[in-house]
Amino acid sequence: MAIGRKLSNYLLLSPAIVLLGIFLIIPLLFDIALSFWTPSLTGYLQIFTWQNYQSLGLPAYQQAIATTFTLSFETVVVTLIFAYPIAYTLAYKVRSPRKQTLILFALVVPFLMDYTTRTISWYPILGLNGLINALLMDLGLTSSPVNLLFNQSAVIVVWFQAYVLFMMTPIFLALSKINPSLVDAARSLGASSWTAFRKVTLPLSAPGMVVGTIYVLVSTVSDFPTVRLFGRGIQTVGLAIAQQADGLNWPFAAALAVLVIVVILGAFYVIIRYVDLQQLF
Amino acid sequence: MKMARDSRRIFLVYTALILAFVYFPLVVIVILSFNNSANIGLPFIGFSLQWYYQPSILANGLGGFLADTGAISALQNSVTVGLIVAVMSTFITVASVLALRRRFRGRTFFFYLILSAFLVPGAIYGLGSLFLFQSLNIPYSVYSIAPVQLVYALPFGLILLLPRFDRELENVEDAARVLGANPLEVFRRITLPLIFYQVIGVFMFSFVISWGELTRSAFVATGVGTLPVYLYTRIQTLAPTPEFYAIGTVVTSVAIALVIAAGLLLSRNQRRLF
Secondary structure, three states: OHHHHHHHHHHHHHHHHHHHHHHHHHHHHHHHHHOOOEEEOOEEEOOOOOHHHHHOOOHHHHHHHHHHHHHHHHHHHHHHHHHHHHHHHHHHHOOOHHHHHHHHHHHHHHHHOOHHHHHHOOHHHHOOOOHHHHHHHHOOOOOOOOOOOOOHHHHHHHHHHHHHHHHHHHHHHHHHOOOHHHHHHHHHOOOOHHHHHHHHHHHHOHHHHHHHHHHHHHHHHHOHHHHHHHOOOOOOHHHHHHHHHHOOOHHHHHHHHHHHHHHHHHHHHHHHHHOOHHHHO | OHHHHHHHHHHHHHHHHHHHHHHHHHHHHHHHOOEOOOOOOOOOOOEOOHHHHOOOOOOOOOOOHHHOHHHHHHHHHHHHHHHHHHHHHHHHHHHHHHHHOOOOOOHHHHHHHHHHHHOOOHHHHHHHHHHHHHHOOOOOOHHHHHHHHHHHHHHHHHHHHHHHOOHHHHHHHHHHHHOOOOHHHHHHHHHHHHHHHHHHHHHHHHHHHHHHOOOOHHHOOOOOOOHHHHHHHHHHHOOOOHHHHHHHHHHHHHHHHHHHHHHHHHOHHHOOOO
């Protein structure tokens, strides 16, 4: 019976294992292998080289790596600051579960919209003859249109819209798991509501903030279409990967990919040493 | 007491403001998709449906969505891929969750394996898939996009379905077992009916994930690809026209309708989503 049960578990998992083995693990192994092979006009030759990693040191790519992590970090901070109060509202200020679900779904929609549409929907707002410029000129704050598109702030605004949900949801989950009597205990021992929040609620919601941070970080690091459409001239690692892949310099694209994976896994490893993420599930 | 009510109001207003910020651009493009002007910005000149159906007059592709053959075949591809992804994701998710609901050696490993598609940045995964297809000489088609999107859809399905297997559900199953039902009967007559709405929710969610996915698909799609790929490819070569807004309006309406339907199903009998 026990053996049959164990077998049935693996049998049930086998479709997922086969799919992920072929279409997730093997592609990642290809990334690693190609990063050590030699570029050629048709893609790659299976000759070992360190050259792709040496190219990562070129000033242009150092710049791109720095820009990528700065942009992603800024997006994480902005989404965290704005998402936390929403999660708090949802967890403590909205009582009916039905309304909670409704607000959650309202936040899901922008992410599920077609990617390009979501992105271009900012053109009529931030563009030269867009809404904000019309408003600024009506108010007499500026005489000629200001270019609000194609800079880092525009990229962050678009990312905020796309990913705020993914910061909010895990924090909401963490907050709803906090036992309310802990806060009550702090209050009855004389803590002000702000102190109780700072010393009890905030630390206990850390796993949620961590999961949200990881998701936003992972998504923005590789989100090249937004950068290409909104950050004209800004180079990020994700965009560089897409461009090198288009230009058939696959081994170099692979080296960039391995670099990002190593950074993300490193960050993940450090984080899970301090915060137990399984609490969330 | 009054203060508590005030603070509640401040929090609710804040949430409403963020929602407004997130939705504002959408409202703007829906309005501008009806603009009688080739300009993608303001002002709104007059109401027109030209960006939805009018055939292209000029050679530069200025025409409506329904007259744009590229957009139409991209739409067909999107529906095909979406259905493949949704069907397969539903079956794989249900099978995986039936195993993962139990405690056994390796459970944590498999749980994180499925979730790890969240941890791999899209461009890196897309690039690896491109290498895989190239080295096996698999030609790009709508079918090559499907498994790539499927890997991305699975963690969402897992998160939606796994929490449904709570204590309450187990009690009902145990009751059926005690009354002499065999495992297959328990699944067919008890488990499946009880998780049915969540399963439909997984189906719809997976379809919508596939419907809007670009970062991964862009690496393994050629030709018109799916709608997001088509739009993204086109916007890089041609100046956008309000046709983009028209397509965006249609695509978004479909996604919103499906998400609302899924939401209604998932919140049936007052169950919490998470």
